[in-house]
Amino acid sequence: MNQIKKLRHGGIKYQTANGKILIQDVHVIDPSQKLDARLNVIIENGKIGKIAQDMPQNFDGEIIAHKEAVLFPGLIDMHVHLREPGREDEETIESGALAAAAGGFTAVACMPNTDPAIETQEVVNFIKEEAQPLLVNVYPVAAITKRREGKELAPIAEMAEAGAVGISDDGTPLMNAEVMRRALEYAKMFDIPVLGHEEDSNLSRNRHMHEGFYSTKLGIPGIPSVSEEIMVARDIMLTEYTGGRFHVCHISTRKSIDLVRQAKIKGIPVSCEVTPHHFTLTDKAVESFDTNTKMNPPLRSADDLAAILDGLRDGTIDAIASDHAPHSIEEKEAEYIYAPFGITGLETAWGLIVSELLNKKIIGLKDVYRLCVVNPRKILNIPIPKIKEGELADLSLLDKQISWRLCDLPGYSRSKNTPFGERVLTGRPLAVINKGMIFRNV
């Protein structure tokens, strides 16, 4: 009954979900619908049909049954690098979206540091067109400045009109406070946030890991935590001054989190996200000299990690985002100080959320909804999927018990630069449904 849909590049990956699918006896979580119970959910023609407590009789479609699964409205990863256009050897929109689907996400927001950068309406349109046939919604984030140079504003209005959901010079710090001020003011008109890569490059240039005991012991020049905190403080002040909307990308230090916490108490519209690697690893991991422990911001101290867990618990941290940053093997298989920053993250995010947060009782499933479903979409001002009869089926079906390793699977990202490849993770994404298509992990 389900037709196989062949994608442009020839892979057989998504099936159409236009037939009837029953997700049987599953823990459904959608606080917007006051759902937190074991239910049976029928999907019909890509839409959510009946949601029932009792098992439907004589169901004649496909049945998905998995005891330890949770069903969420589709998870979103609001910070990924898809590398297309420019570095299709590392990732494409298609392969990145597939990695997202395999990771349990039905949507991603992609950062503009491509080549050419997402700095014109044409590139925004290109990404949207490429993503159109894919299961995963791909929301482009536009560059703040032309050529991402931090000098002149890019055509933000045009790009917002074409569908850019935020602006960011991610990957490069925006050092000029005047430019940041204008960006916050200008973006207000379209109600899109400025997503800040917070780093004072005078403090961080030519440095490769967190500055602290381990950088001292390893002799690797260290990036001080103040290089992030100074910029978070500056941009909170500029946000207050301009009335714009500001989001801290990949927050990583205790003081940055404190600054956001204080700003929120004052009612300043600031939000922030954290990556799975920052809530899992510390700078001690660099002792291996594995270049897959090199990312920016760097893995921080154990004290910073504790503050991140507090921020996740108390709601200071709004979102979990992977900062999925694919790099070729050739680039990463280098000396530590010559390797590029960044690791992949889409396919291991859920396993780390279960292993490091849920199983350690840092957060609960409703927090996952907050961090991975609703808050990122509120920040980016995009529609929030609901588990409600008649709605488009935009769903993530996620297991909480299976132990698995990414290295035992083929993996869908074109790049393999992750420190978690051989780590045993608990919790496996099972399937995602969106746009009338279903992707199931084998």
Place this chain on the structure above:
Amino acid sequence: MNFKSGHLLGLEYVDNDDIELILKSTKSFREILDRPIKKVPTLQGKTVVNLFFEPSTRTRISFELAEKRLSADSVNFSTSTSSVKKGETLLDTARNIEAMKIDMVVIRHQSPGAAHFLALNLDANIINAGDGAHEHPTQALLDMVTIAEHHKSFKGLKVGIVGDIAHSRVALSNIHGLRKMGAKITLCGPATLIPREVERLGVDICYNIDDLIADVDVLNVLRIQLERQDSGFFPSLREYHQYFGITRERLEKATKPITIMHPGPINRGVEISSDVADSEHSVILNQVTNGVAVRMAILYLLAGGEHESN
């Protein structure tokens, strides 16, 4: 100990017994250097590659001499440009050299972890001859051999390390090695050149050179790189010399003679004055001689030798 895994990557990874074994073995090789014929057949048939990605004269020559005096075949591969700039990766360079069937690699490289990287990827024995600001184990071992010639025991010995600690692999290897043997270490230098949280390595910090001199048995004086002044770590070499330079006047205030060491090459009149460098308390040239002996001992031990058979 890394000799079990066949490498010398850093003194952090070497245990006390093995440090003692190296120091003991060095004595035998040190005797060879005083013979009229300074060559033994110990490593005949072994091939050693000296892989130097950073300019180096004395360390490379010291290794070369050690290899030659043990009758190993040695070849040099030196390049001042990084492997990345050349377009060939370090891994490819190393694999190429290994394909030529060599037994040991001595590597000097600007990136911390470069020696570990080779150890992970090659079958040869790897000796770290300096990886960025991480470790320089053979230098620390030769420093320890030299200290042992002048002091009875490392236990409770007070060693001051002076200068650019933040960029110094010599300092880190000395800290690991000397601490393991029971010495007490105090670091001294401009606060801008003391790396963060270095106290956690079990050392003290002192910003006043006179206070340090009053307290120590040994001073290991590090080289000040001229580019540190240009990148703003301190205002001028003159000011550095005034506040941290080791001079005769300063040493005369000490109540006991202090052994003066320096890894070389020295900047006379900057971190150390000429009269101190050439004084009777300076063991700088002994360090150089011991460097060859220590490297002979390490090559020998890595090749699987036993101390007694010497």
